[in-house]
Amino acid sequence: xxDNWRESWPPAAARPMINRFKxxxxxxxxxxxxxxGAPIRLLPGLIPLPNRLPxxxxxxxxxxxxxxxxxRLATSRKEIKRAQRLRYRVxxxxxxxxxxxxxxxxxRDMDDFDPICDHLLVLDHAADRTPFAPxxxxxxxxxxxxxQEAADRNFGFYTTGExxxxxxxxxxxxxxxxxxxxxxxxxxxxxxxxxxLLWRGVWTYVLHHRIDAMFGCASLEGTDPAALALQLSFLxxxxxxxxxxxxxxxxxxxxxxxxxxxEAISMKLAMQSLPPLIKGYLRLGASFGDGAVIDxxxxxxxxxxVLPVSAISQxxxxxxxxxxxxxxx
Numbered sequence: 558x559x560d561n562w563r564e565s566w567p568p569a570a571a572r573p574m575i576n577r578f579k580x581x582x583x584x585x586x587x588x589x590x591x592x593x594g595a596p597i598r599l600l601p602g603l604i605p606l607p608n609r610l611p612x613x614x615x616x617x618x619x620x621x622x623x624x625x626x627x628x629r630l631a632t633s634r635k636e637i638k639r640a641q642r643l644r645y646r647v648x649x650x651x652x653x654x655x656x657x658x659x660x661x662x663x664x665r666d667m668d669d670f671d672p673i674c675d676h677l678l679v680l681d682h683a684a685d686r687t688p689f690a691p692x693x694x695x696x697x698x699x700x701x702x703x704x705q706e707a708a709d710r711n712f713g714f715y716t717t718g719e720x721x722x723x724x725x726x727x728x729x730x731x732x733x734x735x736x737x738x739x740x741x742x743x744x745x746x747x748x749x750x751x752x753x754l755l756w757r758g759v760w761t762y763v764l765h766h767r768i769d770a771m772f773g774c775a776s777l778e779g780t781d782p783a784a785l786a787l788q789l790s791f792l793x794x795x796x797x798x799x800x801x802x803x804x805x806x807x808x809x810x811x812x813x814x815x816x817x818x819x820e821a822i823s824m825k826l827a828m829q830s831l832p833p834l835i836k837g838y839l840r841l842g843a844s845f846g847d848g849a850v851i852d853x854x855x856x857x858x859x860x861x862x863v864l865p866v867s868a869i870s871q872x873x874x875x876x877x878x879x880x881x882x883x884x885x886x
Contacts (some may be wrong), residue, residue, distance in 0.1 A: 561771050570860075588661050604669040604763045606634045609705065611675060618767045620758040625683035628758035629677040640699040641665035654855050666739070675702040675710045677752055677758045679742070695742065697746040702762060703737035708736070709743075716774060716804075718852040720861045725772075732769035738784040763866065770865040772804075774783055775835050776857035782812050782849070785858055788851060790817035792826035792835075792860060798844035802863050806848030812858065814849055835860075842868040 610632060623728035631637045637862045648654045651832070660666055679698030703724075708714045714736045716722050726734065742751055761772070777785050793814035797803070806812065827835065846861030 560721045575656065595643050596862050604672050606637055610634075610637075613675075614765070616762070620677075620761045621754055624753050625681055626697075626700075626750060627680045627682060628681065628754045629678055630758075630762075631678055631837070636678060636696075638665060639696045640678055640701075641667045641671065642805055643696050643699055643743060644739055644741055647743065651744065651783075658739050660873075664756060669702070670703065670715050671714075672737075673703065673707045674738075675704070675762070676700075677702060677762070679746070679755050681746070692724075697707060698742040698751055699739065700737060700755055701758060702759070703736040703738070704766060704768075706732040716772065716861070719810060719852075719859055720804045720806055720846060721773060722804050725802065725863070728801055729770070733767055733768070734769045735771045737771055737773040739743075768866060770802075770863065771862070772863045774854070774859045775832065775862050776859050777832060777835075777849075778854060778857060780851045780853055780858060781856065782816060782851070786816035787822065787827050788830055789814040789858070789860075790819075791822050791824070791831070793847075794819040794822060795824065796839055796843075798846055798863050802865060804846045804861050804863065806846070806850045806861070810850045811848040812813065812851055814847070814860070835862075838862050838864065840870065841868050841873055844868075 562679070588838075595741045611676055613630065618632050619627060620630065621628045631640060641663075642665050645656070645660060645664055648666050649656045649660070656666070677698075678692035678696050681697050682694045684697070686697035703714060714722055714737060716736060742755070762768075777788055782789060789812075823871040831839075841864060843862050843864040846863065849856075852859055
């Protein structure tokens with residue numbers, strides 16, 4: 558799950574709309590062991606994309622349109638690869654992430670979760686093209702969606718590499734969870750229209766698949782917790798998830814978030830200093846886990862986000878509902 562479409566959404570132009578579900582850089586032997594019966598996970602990008610993408614149970618791949626922009630689900634391997642190329646351009650060429658060898662060679666951000674996820678795309682049907690290029694819309698935004706049933710059939714959720722997710726799932730058996738990740742928008746399109754359309758696609762997908770809760774990771778720039786004391790402490794004191802919805806950073810990666818006492822926090826300054834995506838999640842009704850995780854490869858400090866559908870502010874349900882409901886029937 559990684560900026561002011563209006564007062565309610567984060568100012569998209571302020572910085573990249575990006576969710577740091579980063580590529581896996583460690584060999585399989587250093588990752589959490591898969592559950593019994595789960596397939597062996599290979600090095601990042603070595604599990605091929607499927608020839609046939611998951612069935613959506615009658616959901617129209619086109620989830621919304623706004624002028625020349627369309628949000629849709631990827632329906633082919635080629636479309637997923639286009640999303641991966643966009644991610645590479647944003648994560649590695651624009652930002653400071655370091656690609657693994659497979660991604661560098663392919664010029665695509667890819668990992669072994671891509672084949673088991675659904676991929677949202679924002680396409681621009683009016684983007685400038687070279688005179689002899691094939692006439693096809695340009696991919697300008699993407700979001701990766703991993704439903705719980707797909708995670709259970711394979712090797713779990715990406716979030717488990719940083720946070721202890723299982724207690725949360727155990728406390729809410731019977732609910733349907735969705736992991737959001739790998740979100741990015743091409744720089745010229747980081748505006749209200751594009752980001753709103755992307756979230757409209759997410760909401761349509763959530764309604765169609767009857768998702769009960771979403772979760773993921775969000776990132777603060779930098780790896781020095783002392784320098785991020787205001788932001789981390791604000792999230793700990795004012796936006797900490799209630800116990801039933803809380804997940805904690807893994808023990809060997811746990812970084813305390815309560816670095817300042819509550820009375821020392823200026824809420825105004827804290828909100829101003831938070832990344833736009835985290836502000837957006839707060840306005841939606843999301844809350845945050847216990848402990849942060851430092852990711853030195855990406856130069857970030859990650860926090861866990863959880864958003865039960867029941868907690869989403871009514872103003873957003875009213876905003877996205879009419880369009881989304883047409884696709885969810």
